Amino acid sequence: MTVGYLAVVGLVTLQALRGQSIVMPDAVTLGLGAAIAAAMAAAAVVIVARGTARGR
């Protein structure tokens, strides 16, 4: 999750340095944001599944 949060910080930094407003993200920003969200959701599923398996 630390990696995901740092990725979000990196994404908003990249967006700002490209001169793009936070309220007007382009396709690249949206795509990267979606990729980060998907990766973090997948990581959360894996973590929960491992925890459930250990609990049995």
Add this chain to the structure above:
Amino acid sequence: MIAVALVVELAIIVGAAAAGTTSHFNVSTPLATAMWSLIAVSISVLWVATFVACLVLFRNPLGDRARTIAIRGGALISLVRFGLGYLMTSPTAAQLANFGGIAGVHAVGIADGGPGLPVLVWSTVAGDLHIPHFVGT
């Protein structure tokens, strides 16, 4: 050390706001330059102290694995967040060409002070380095 550096910075920011002037990047008068220099020193001390705190946290046991990852992750994010602040401290070409006492900018591509979100004042028409600096907090 971290707390002292933050108190110094916040005291100057509040003082400048109360005086109706800008604290950051303001080198328009000898007093403003001295205050901005003091902020620059305090944030540099803050970054170094946070870096040292990170080293200590990464070299010592912190309990169970989840707790260790959470604490070290938070420290690392703080270090990155503080470091991103330095991206804003260089004067732009426009500021150098027509110097008006401000050397540094939050916005990217335009001057500070344009249209922004309510309360947060993040630019709605250009890039704004306030955002990563804030998100990393």
